[in-house]
Amino acid sequence: MKSEIIVIGDELLIGQVLDTNSKWMATELNKQGWEVSRITTISDGADDIKEAIASAFSRVDVVLMTGGLGPTSDDVTKPVLCAYFGGKMIFDQSVYEQNLRYFAGRGLQMNESTRRQAEVPDVCTVIPNPVGTAPVMWFEHGSKVLVAMPGVPNEMRVAMKGEVLQRLRTHYGDHDAILHRTLMVFRNTESGLSERLTAFEAQLPSCIKLAYLPMPGVVRLRLTARGNDEAMLSNILDEMVEKLRVLLGGDIFCEEDTTLGGALGKILLDRKLTVATAESCTGGNIAHEITLIPGSSAYFNGSVVAYSNDVKHRVLGVPQDALDAHGAVSQPVVEAMAVGACRMAGTTCAIATSGIAGPDGGTPDKPVGTVWIAVCCGDKVVSECAHFVGTRAFIIERATQRAIMMLVDLLLSRD
Amino acid sequence: MKSEIIVIGDELLIGQVLDTNSKWMATELNKQGWEVSRITTISDGADDIKEAIASAFSRVDVVLMTGGLGPTSDDVTKPVLCAYFGGKMIFDQSVYEQNLRYFAGRGLQMNESTRRQAEVPDVCTVIPNPVGTAPVMWFEHGSKVLVAMPGVPNEMRVAMKGEVLQRLRTHYGDHDAILHRTLMVFRNTESGLSERLTAFEAQLPSCIKLAYLPMPGVVRLRLTARGNDEAMLSNILDEMVEKLRVLLGGDIFCEEDTTLGGALGKILLDRKLTVATAESCTGGNIAHEITLIPGSSAYFNGSVVAYSNDVKHRVLGVPQDALDAHGAVSQPVVEAMAVGACRMAGTTCAIATSGIAGPDGGTPDKPVGTVWIAVCCGDKVVSECAHFVGTRAFIIERATQRAIMMLVDLLLSRD
Numbered sequence: 155m156k157s158e159i160i161v162i163g164d165e166l167l168i169g170q171v172l173d174t175n176s177k178w179m180a181t182e183l184n185k186q187g188w189e190v191s192r193i194t195t196i197s198d199g200a201d202d203i204k205e206a207i208a209s210a211f212s213r214v215d216v217v218l219m220t221g222g223l224g225p226t227s228d229d230v231t232k233p234v235l236c237a238y239f240g241g242k243m244i245f246d247q248s249v250y251e252q253n254l255r256y257f258a259g260r261g262l263q264m265n266e267s268t269r270r271q272a273e274v275p276d277v278c279t280v281i282p283n284p285v286g287t288a289p290v291m292w293f294e295h296g297s298k299v300l301v302a303m304p305g306v307p308n309e310m311r312v313a314m315k316g317e318v319l320q321r322l323r324t325h326y327g328d329h330d331a332i333l334h335r336t337l338m339v340f341r342n343t344e345s346g347l348s349e350r351l352t353a354f355e356a357q358l359p360s361c362i363k364l365a366y367l368p369m370p371g372v373v374r375l376r377l378t379a380r381g382n383d384e385a386m387l388s389n390i391l392d393e394m395v396e397k398l399r400v401l402l403g404g405d406i407f408c409e410e411d412t413t414l415g416g417a418l419g420k421i422l423l424d425r426k427l428t429v430a431t432a433e434s435c436t437g438g439n440i441a442h443e444i445t446l447i448p449g450s451s452a453y454f455n456g457s458v459v460a461y462s463n464d465v466k467h468r469v470l471g472v473p474q475d476a477l478d479a480h481g482a483v484s485q486p487v488v489e490a491m492a493v494g495a496c497r498m499a500g501t502t503c504a505i506a507t508s509g510i511a512g513p514d515g516g517t518p519d520k521p522v523g524t525v526w527i528a529v530c531c532g533d534k535v536v537s538e539c540a541h542f543v544g545t546r547a548f549i550i551e552r553a554t555q556r557a558i559m560m561l562v563d564l565l566l567s568r569d
Numbered sequence: 570m571k572s573e574i575i576v577i578g579d580e581l582l583i584g585q586v587l588d589t590n591s592k593w594m595a596t597e598l599n600k601q602g603w604e605v606s607r608i609t610t611i612s613d614g615a616d617d618i619k620e621a622i623a624s625a626f627s628r629v630d631v632v633l634m635t636g637g638l639g640p641t642s643d644d645v646t647k648p649v650l651c652a653y654f655g656g657k658m659i660f661d662q663s664v665y666e667q668n669l670r671y672f673a674g675r676g677l678q679m680n681e682s683t684r685r686q687a688e689v690p691d692v693c694t695v696i697p698n699p700v701g702t703a704p705v706m707w708f709e710h711g712s713k714v715l716v717a718m719p720g721v722p723n724e725m726r727v728a729m730k731g732e733v734l735q736r737l738r739t740h741y742g743d744h745d746a747i748l749h750r751t752l753m754v755f756r757n758t759e760s761g762l763s764e765r766l767t768a769f770e771a772q773l774p775s776c777i778k779l780a781y782l783p784m785p786g787v788v789r790l791r792l793t794a795r796g797n798d799e800a801m802l803s804n805i806l807d808e809m810v811e812k813l814r815v816l817l818g819g820d821i822f823c824e825e826d827t828t829l830g831g832a833l834g835k836i837l838l839d840r841k842l843t844v845a846t847a848e849s850c851t852g853g854n855i856a857h858e859i860t861l862i863p864g865s866s867a868y869f870n871g872s873v874v875a876y877s878n879d880v881k882h883r884v885l886g887v888p889q890d891a892l893d894a895h896g897a898v899s900q901p902v903v904e905a906m907a908v909g910a911c912r913m914a915g916t917t918c919a920i921a922t923s924g925i926a927g928p929d930g931g932t933p934d935k936p937v938g939t940v941w942i943a944v945c946c947g948d949k950v951v952s953e954c955a956h957f958v959g960t961r962a963f964i965i966e967r968a969t970q971r972a973i974m975m976l977v978d979l980l981l982s983r984d
């Protein structure tokens with residue numbers, strides 16, 4: 155089953171809000187073996203909405219929409235859908251009562267525009283929205299299905315997981331299976347890797363596709379299998395993964411599609427190690443990446459974000475001499491921070507950063523983007539001075555990725 | 570000038586990678602007064618790419634594309650564009666030499682597939698890419714312009730800022746101005762706010778549009794003015810903002826389009842206050858939100874991520890009695906964490922969290938999503954027990970937002 159996603163909202167087209175809904179929806183649909191063939195982001199304008207629906211239905215049978223369902227006058231999706239499917243608006247008592255309960259549960263008063271949230275087209279099936287006031291609407295017309303969901307991520311997710319996916323499964327019966335396997339590879343560029351895998355790619359079975367997903371210092375290799383015999387596809391994928399293990403050996407650092415924090419976590423768990431962070435310029439982002447992983451409390455004890463030199467000295471025990479002689483952004487300081495983090499949190503490993511995220515604070519010697527990173531495990535300490543060019547957020551993100559990969563590298567090099 | 574963005578990549582349609590490029594591009598185009606009227610995300614398939622280009626050009630004159638320009642065999646954008654614009658592929662010596670320098674600068678070896686990065690259509694102008702190996706390509710055909718850029722965010726950004734925006738300005742001459750003003754409002758629901766602003770909306774000049782951008786606990790009000798007299802539009806916007814100030818008073822907590830961390834930062838700076846965080850379940854994310862803001866070192870000293878009770882006790886001075894008697898997720902502990910963070914970092918204010926981000930670790934008494942939050946300023950301490958329903962990442966994000974807004978509320982209530 156092929157579907158398209160339509161995302162509605164002026165705020166997306168002026169860049170004020172980042173759309174995370176379509177990525178999440180695509181992931182969930184994919185897990186069902188359903189393909190998302192296009193994602194279209196359009197304005198809150200009625201004409202745009204109508205045109206985008208007609209265009210999507212010319213290519214696929216299923217359209218999932220998010221956004222444009224708020225109670226305010228800039229949200230026009232509901233009447234547009236009503237006209238498109240040839241219905242009229244009616245007042246839905248059960249939506250109204252659900253919204254009354256929703257407001258009461260939060261100690262809020264229902265007002266006129268919230269009351270209007272209970273108006274729905276008479277040509278749709280209303281799917282309850284237990285975590286908000288905008289109704290989720292299921293439209294069916296011949297072979298076509300359109301589901302309109304709120305743009306608030308949590309409301310969309312609850313609706314999808316709750317009833318939307320279930321209804322789509324019921325509606326569409328059996329389908330092709332789509333399976334993915336992802337290997338995370340380091341110590342290779344994308345093109346270097348592609349050269350090493352030329353022969354492997356040439357003899358891939360036709361049901362298998364290989365994709366390269368590069369990120370800084372890491373390439374994800376994604377094998378996708380498509381067909382109706384799931385067990386057979388799974389076996390072929392196992393074989394292909396085994397071939398890649400032989401070809402790439404220790405350059406594969408994780409055999410799961412996870413984040414760098416997740417990959418580090420698996421290695422730490424495997425080896426019964428623990429980690430702490432001491433962060434200056436990354437400001438807590440490394441700790442955040444590590445703790446986004448469920449179960450990270452098994453190997454993560456704590457962190458210090460040490461922005462001021464005073465905190466570096468008092469909490470992490472960085473010698474005042476080192477700070478005075480070399481400055482905060484220096485090898486002796488960042489190494490002392492890493493060692494101090496282990497001591498502070500009682501861990502076997504640590505990651506530390508000290509750098510200049512900008513846009514101000516750079517000097518000719520240490521321009522914006524200069525980041526000293528140290529990682530340690532037991533009595534091994536490794537450090538490097540990295541240079542990143544970009545915005546503050548970009549420098550923080552890159553330094554975070556590099557710092558995590560340095561610890562991964564240290565741990566895998568110990569063998 | 571109206572434009573559309575086309576984002577290419579199978580990895581986006583299966584939800585493996587989040588597209589942040591189009592948001593960034595939309596923001597930059599908007600700053601120039603140019604409208605982005607649609608964003609289309611498609612696969613790496615040649616037919617999809619051709620169809621999406623033709624469809625976009627039926628609506629607008631300018632198409633900006635990202636992605637599909639890697640050296641691997643799954644990236645087909647370059648030959649597709651070459652055929653679309655009726656050219657043939659040639660070897661571009663200057664791209665080749667730039668790539669040689671790029672590789673040499675990183676101590677890497679050029680290989681055959683990287684060499685192919687220098688093959689470009691003879692019907693485009695190549696824009697140098699100083700931070701990567703994929704060429705940026707500018708195609709012109711009659712009134713139409715298409716710019717193809719790499720999908721790697723940093724490469725796209727450097728290209729846009731470096732030459733693409735400049736070329737578009739030159740190509741299109743004068744244009745309508747688009748101005749935005751954003752007010753961040755709290756203590757109101759979206760619908761409650763819309764009701765309070767009914768009369769205001771009814772008498773808005775026709776050149777002004779009002780949009781409501783809700784997020785948890787906060788509504789952004791965005792006024793957009795469009796026209797050819799920028800000075801006049803700016804004056805009208807000033808008037809409208811003044812009216813909103815009178816109508817909404819203290820419910821406006823920030824008059825800038827920034828993050829919650831940015832809004833908090835402005836208040837702290839204004840009042841010459843400083844802040845630290847003590848984070849358990851939010852794992853450093855509050856510190857990260859605060860330190861994403863340039864200049865945050867003026868009011869942020871440091872943080873402790875205290876995952877283990879041992880770190881809570883030793884580093885933050887949370888009494889062992891309180892941990893034993895009430896557990897880590899409790900009012901006495903979170904308040905002691907906040908007070909301890911002030912002491913540890915030597916700040917006037919602090920934010921502390923202790924909760925269960927899940928998916929494991931919940932109990933009937935304290936289910937997953939239970940988060941105690943405390944904020945303090947001087948000797949005022951305020952705490953609350955919040956409940957969030959969703960994934961681990963969602964609970965962390967919501968707890969972060971709520972915690973920051975609690976400190977904003979405390980600071981603005983002091984007057």
